[in-house]
Amino acid sequence: MTAPKTLYDKIWDAHLVDESDDGTCLLYIDRHLVHEVTSPQAFEGLRMTGRKVRAPEKTIAVPDHNVPTTPGRETRIENAESRIQVDALDKNARDFGIHYYPVADVRQGIVHIIGPEQGWTLPGMTIVCGDSHTATHGAFGALAHGIGTSEVEHVLATQTLIQSKSKNMKVEITGKLSPGVTAKDITLAVIGKIGTAGGTGHVIEYCGEAIRDLSMEGRMTVCNMAIEAGARAGLIAPDEKTFDYVRGRPHAPKGAVWEAAMAYWKTLFSDEGAHFDKVVTIRGEDIAPVVTWGTSPEDVLPITAEVPDPASFPGGKSGAAKRSLEYMGLKPGMKLTDIKVDAVFIGSCTNGRIEDLRAAAEILKGRKLAPGVRGMVVPGSGLVRLQAEEEGLAEIFIDAGFEWRLAGCSMCLGMNPDQLAPGERCAGTSNRNFEGRMGRGGRTHLMSPVMAAAAAVTGHLTDVRELMAETA
């Protein structure tokens, strides 16, 4: 009998090509997702060395970071540098014969949204992308993580990655979530508890009743931010919800192959008694709607709290907290709900899926943006956008005064025209509140789509449960 294995162990073992005497491993990669910002130097490297893409059929490219989210972009991108990067991806996709969703394709969108949407992402796979939020795909029980550009080149050339094995960490969310509490609150609460380095060197497996109860969209939100906890990847064991989501997607297996895949996928769980190096347990009932107050995703507090005093933090974190509050323009002791916002951003690979838009629209229905607040909804893909239009969600956003935009990374990283001005404050559903992330001097508070919608209505950070009570 073999020793009990974690889900991570199982996927790792199934992809091990070679292990050297010094413990360095070569891991086979099933899917390589590519975008325009972290790939040009890798393709250039292939050209310079006369190498080919080893498995173009397993390589999928899409422009997302740089692209404007306004009409006309398919014919011309104004910013010359962005245009050059997108043109380079067009050419690289053509020259190397990889799958490609150009800007003009309705299926274009954020790479981590379209991978699952098109059925490229399947349980048990290894998936990499030159983007740290690749962890998103872990929601399907796939080992998925971000890599640097040199590694992008390595995967293009060899379809493998040199890796050393991470440790196993279990994050269990027990029980039920309270009304108004979402997957985003779970993932932020975990980061708040363990810190942005709490998962370093580990692959996190999320489990427990509250995780099982989440939809696939919610699970993707949770895994998406595993990187913000420092983890190499986040994983959730596949179940019926996973299979239902995957079934029938364009690149999902069909017929007898589907049946064979299902039989295998059902073996993808952590065995009873498998060893975890670290275990963290949080009660679902203890998680409140949260927001970030600082410039690190670990700066998380329930919306009912007050801005903390930097002096209350230990060691090096105290200085960082002081710097954060200066940057954010906040004073210790002020109520989080007194923080006024200038902009609301709903979108990103964290919260740009259909369920996120439905949840935000539910709050915004029959309500308006607070005067002076700019609202922006950026669906995660062209198909999410279409579906939201068919479901009448777009109309709700537009009636509330939001801009209804085209798919892309948008304000989440401000590499495109969607940016904050210095000093502007945004309630955002994205994943990073770093200094300058949404534009130089811009201030970001991270939260769930319903919390962002609530802030949009009142013009300040707001406990969404109050608006829910009004509606009820």
Added chain:
Amino acid sequence: MEKFTKITGIAAPMPLVNIDTDMIIPKQFLKTIKRTGLGVNLFDEMRYDEQGNEKPDFVLNKPQYRDAQILIAGDNFGCGSSREHAPWALLDFGIRAVVSTSYADIFFNNCFKNGILPIILPEDQVQYLMDDASKGANARITVDLESQTVTASDGTTFAFEVEPFRKHCLLNGLDDIGLTLEKADKIDAFEDKAKQLFPWA
């Protein structure tokens, strides 16, 4: 990749925790399709004001640290985005080694691919080197990969760990794609087996 064997140089202290890759190289500089030329924008928003003038208080703008080759930094250096532009910018500026208590995973990997040595030491030793680096250009720190040691200006030496394969690649400036391609037969064999076992992949 340039080899890394031993360097003796000026170390710049950055006693801030969670220095993220957006700080190291802000997104507006990721639009390049080259690996070089990013050094001038290293730590751009900390280093320059909105008019593009140098902020005199920022460590790398101070005369004694302008030629720094080593950074001594707070916990969790390089967290956030996977952008390899961060090590490219460090290298282009002239930084060849970083010393901290911990690094984000992807950044740590990216350093090794670019001839930069990220060194992990316990907190008290990082603090010792931080204090040493704070003395300015008079304090020259030595990093020796072969012997796996860091030596402060007063001769105090600390040993560090590094994975043997990474050390080997760094010491010899090896391109690991070339090394992996030597195992092409093993990759072929894996693919043949996987086709049978996992035809959907």
